[in-house]
Amino acid sequence: MSPERRCDYVWIFLIGLTLVSAWIAEASFEAGLGITLLVAAIIGIKGRMVIDHFMELPHANRRIRFMMRLYFLMLPLITLLVHLFGDAIARATSIS
Amino acid sequence: MTEIATLPPPRGISIFSEAQGRIPGNKGIWVGIYCEMTEFALMFTVYFLAKSHFPAVFQEGPTRLATSAGTANTVFMLTSSFFVVRALHAVRGDRIKSAIRWLFLALMMGLSYLVVKFLEYRWYTSQGIRISSSAFFTVYYYLTLNHLVHVFWGSLGILFVLVRTKMGAYSSQGYEGLEAFASYWHAIDLAWLGIFPLLYVLR
Numbered sequence: 474m475s476p477e478r479r480c481d482y483v484w485i486f487l488i489g490l491t492l493v494s495a496w497i498a499e500a501s502f503e504a505g506l507g508i509t510l511l512v513a514a515i516i517g518i519k520g521r522m523v524i525d526h527f528m529e530l531p532h533a534n535r536r537i538r539f540m541m542r543l544y545f546l547m548l549p550l551i552t553l554l555v556h557l558f559g560d561a562i563a564r565a566t567s568i569s
Numbered sequence: 570m571t572e573i574a575t576l577p578p579p580r581g582i583s584i585f586s587e588a589q590g591r592i593p594g595n596k597g598i599w600v601g602i603y604c605e606m607t608e609f610a611l612m613f614t615v616y617f618l619a620k621s622h623f624p625a626v627f628q629e630g631p632t633r634l635a636t637s638a639g640t641a642n643t644v645f646m647l648t649s650s651f652f653v654v655r656a657l658h659a660v661r662g663d664r665i666k667s668a669i670r671w672l673f674l675a676l677m678m679g680l681s682y683l684v685v686k687f688l689e690y691r692w693y694t695s696q697g698i699r700i701s702s703s704a705f706f707t708v709y710y711y712l713t714l715n716h717l718v719h720v721f722w723g724s725l726g727i728l729f730v731l732v733r734t735k736m737g738a739y740s741s742q743g744y745e746g747l748e749a750f751a752s753y754w755h756a757i758d759l760a761w762l763g764i765f766p767l768l769y770v771l772r
Contacts, residue, residue, distance in 0.1 A: 477658050484651040495640040498770040512766050519762045527654050528755045534590040537599060544606060548763050555617045562621040
């Protein structure tokens with residue numbers, strides 16, 4: 474598959490994930506663990522796709538690639554941790 | 570003097586060493602990209618801490634935002650990134666006229682984002698939603714205004730590489746500047762890919 478055609482498919486997929494996100498927002502789901510997991514997964518997948526296919530990092534400098542991929546691993550992970558342990562994080566970061 | 574002359578050459582301390590693989594664009598742009606990503610990491614930290622402290626406010630806040638505007642701007646950012654990639658592919662194949670068209674379309678996407686953001690802010694103001702309305706909106710304006718500034722100067726960047734492409738500065742033999750800009754623009758896109766779900770979708 475040519476790089477151009479691959480990018481076309483990636484773009485269509487990314488737009489599809491965006492529409493799924495919009496549907497989740499409009500459906501006004503309660504922020505349960507399932508929805509948080511789904512939203513976190515979408516963040517991770519979209520980030521990874523842009524990093525790999527638009528930034529073209531899979532064959533680039535490995536430290537640059539590692540740090541960018543790590544960013545979009547940490548962001549969904551922290552999203553999940555805040556959902557699960559928000560109270561504990563609030564207590565740990567209170568000044569009193 | 571003899572001792573100094575026999576010292577081994579200094580070891581490379583750059584984390585962006587060419588020995589680690591090819592660097593897209595140039596080292597300078599990656600310093601800028603990591604500065605930007607660090608800046609947004611700090612703002613995301615503020616978001617996560619505020620959400621932990623005010624869960625009810627962060628559950629109610631997104632319901633007052635215009636999902637359509639957030640979705641449209643996500644589509645504009647992703648599409649502009651896609652157009653910039655296609656421009657880069659065109660330059661690599663020496664299809665300069667095609668590259669100019671892709672860059673022009675990318676610029677239109679960037680400008681569309683700015684127009685939608687302006688209309689969105691205006692609508693919030695008419696609804697009485699301000700930066701001091703709640704902790705959620707403080708974080709919302711803090712993150713989105715900052716991102717807006719990046720899109721604004723990023724759009725100027727598209728204009729710059731568009732003019733440079735027209736002037737024949739890039740070809741399959743050399744396109745470092747265009748590739749560096751493309752990497753930066755994708756980083757701005759990436760920041761929005763964090764902002765949209767956290768502020769508009771998750772509640």
